[in-house]
Amino acid sequence: MRAVLLVCLLAGLAHADLFTAIADLQHMLGAEKDVTTIIDQYIEAERARLDDLRRYAHEYVHRNAHAESVGPEFVTNPINAYLLIKRLTTEWKKVENIMLNNKASTFLKNITDNRVRSEVKFPGEEDLSGAATALLRLQDTYSLDTLDLSNGIIGGEKVSNKLSGHDTFEVGRSAYNQKDYYHCLMWMQVALVKIENENPPTIEEWEILEYLAYSLYQQGNVRRALSLTKRLAKIAPNHPRAKGNVKWYEDMLQGKDMVGDLPPIVNKRVEYDGIVERDAYEALCRGEIPPVEPKWKNKLRCYLKRDKPFLKLAPIKVEILRFDPLAVLFKNVIHDSEIEVIKELASPKLKRATVQNSKTGELEHATYRISKSAWLKGDLDPVIDRVNRRIEDFTNLNQATSEELQVANYGLGGHYDPHFDFARKEEKNAFKTLNTGNRIATVLFYMSQPERGGATVFNHLGTAVFPSKNDALFWYNLRRDGEGDLRTRHAACPVLLGVKWVSNKWIHEKGQEFTRPCGLEEEVQENFIGDLSPYANDP
Incomplete structure (x- = not known):
């Protein structure tokens, strides 16, 4: 019964579409402060809280202090906004699991009541996916390097904190869920680089390898997919799909190109949105404007x-x-x-x-x-x-x-x-x-x-x-x-x-018969606002 109540309380907090307006994200900034306060009260009341739960509380304090010091502009940075949404979705779920082991429902209800009183909306899974997709869109449009972006660098300028290996993995997984293997491949590669410098790693290597291998396969890199899947089978021998996938890739290659150096990675961007002028549009967005005639x-x-x-x-x-x-x-x-x-x-x-x-x-x-x-x-x-x-x-x-x-x-x-x-x-x-x-x-x-x-x-x-x-x-x-x-x-x-x-x-156009009448020549057009000339002429 307690679990059902908890799910209902948290479901009532979640709202989709927050990622579609910065105004909503700015209003959401105070949500982390509420979480911090309730967790601290809970720890004091129970006097036997787990060290892991206290670590989350301190992290929320630190992050909220940084966000408050920046002010409403904090969420105008896409990386900060992504991390904010991630903290209030996936990381909050970890807090929830710890608190389920005791009488947490009262404290969770306090959070709900605070949200209702302050009319602060809480992000849902769609918001996390939308935030990750936004990073990918920005990366493409403005030709941003994946590693730089994950390190909080935009245009050579440090604009936010770094993403952890797990943060980076989640962006890649969001791309994977949309069958966007081009971005998944790049972000999973960076996630591997990230965890090499993490102790302990925020995400296990074997979790990254499965997504990366399949993305390599989808992008035409079968030998590399096979190589990574063999490593996956080695470091996670009980993985339910690794051995079967090794055989699948080997059968696909049919003994060809099985030896020698691995070929360079091929990762071609493919768009299925029907926008034929995509390259020209993105170039203009970057300020690459052709000279005036x-x-x-x-x-x-x-x-x-x-x-x-x-x-x-x-x-x-x-x-x-x-x-x-x-x-x-x-x-x-x-x-x-x-x-x-x-x-x-x-x-x-x-x-x-x-x-x-x-x-x-x-x-x-x-x-x-x-x-x-x-x-x-x-x-x-x-x-x-x-x-x-x-x-x-x-x-x-x-x-x-x-x-x-x-x-x-x-x-x-x-x-x-x-x-x-x-x-x-x-x-x-x-x-x-x-x-x-x-x-x-x-x-x-x-x-x-x-x-x-x-x-x-x-x-x-x-x-x-x-x-x-x-x-x-x-x-x-x-x-x-x-x-x-x-x-x-x-x-x-x-x-x-x-x-x-x-x-x-x-x-x-209705009502403009005299304010903008038809011309007497087919190619007539204005050279200034209010130009009613009936004939085509140069400015």
Whole structure:
């Protein structure tokens, strides 16, 4: 009965999706402090606690003190966030097993009650898997070395504590569970290196070898898989699968290539996500931006937008980022005080971001979009209404048919893979319920500035825009004739370090008949915001 009660208590603490928003992780930081306090009380009350349990208590104290000294920014580092989630999942289970040997239910209930009172969510297995996957995504996108990353080094800079052999193993096992043998192989190799310098090792060698051998086999390294499996059979003679796997690999080789030096390891990255521009997208995320074409280079400029009565008194700074198609950055168009109000309004409403199914038109979760978002109505607060009116001033587009302001907070390795904001012709059910036509344009407010990563990139255009707080990126999704502009396919790069808050305003085509009329030539397009020229011409 006590075991059933314990399981129910812990199940009530676990929440998935914490990894999809840094805001939730920051709120979770105090969870370790609760664990420390309860364990200390438990030890004093029982006076006979195991030394192992006391060791866990001291570790929690040390780690929580470090996290508190850093502050909320602690979890903006992906490695710190991964370790935090790991400590509150797998390591907490070890504490649970020790405490089950005595009257622990009362103290565990105290933890539950504290969580309920403080409204702190507790991570689940999905969060641990999501945190590990985020590290792998960041590793690929930003070409990070596995050993460096496991040692807390990003871009040559020490940014966090090292991962232990067991920490590293768990990242590799997460990749294995997703049949991602490319990453599993790399992380299991590093796990072996880690335990060579650990005394005692945090994970047994034989546990690593089985995963590593199978990943080598899957990546086409059969001889190396056989070699490691023979070692596995030697150091763990009672392993249930080792001897059978040795024979399986030997039969596969059929006596060929059985002698001589082992061949070099082959470990080719294979993506099954259907994103054909993956390499170009990741290069842009790293800031590897192709040079601007000479014909445009001298024409890119900044100017003051004064084309409305109010703007003659308070002009808006505009930076033209590119032509054909036009993309601009409106400078300092949202104030810090407004940002704080918007974040405060959005935080309680944040839910895991969804995407629209191209066939059904229904909203659903997707692994290629990791963030949480909330929708804010214009009449919710005067700040939202003021921002909406400001959008009309700087875009010259009617806001009557725009969608509500969407606020997003990106999670661990938070990203949104290449996509279109507008609905393509085959997506017949998109925006059907709104009855406002397609998305003619996008406004993207940057409400924070990550330390590294988080750029908005246009894959086919070779354009990357890194977040600059208080500014708003703007582009047209549709051409002047109403056809979708396929060149506007874009993505949100993973956040490497720091936190990313943005808000979107998707403007629809209904009501724009006079604010953005069709041109008299097929190729006509804007050279500046509010350009209503009916003919195609150079800037």
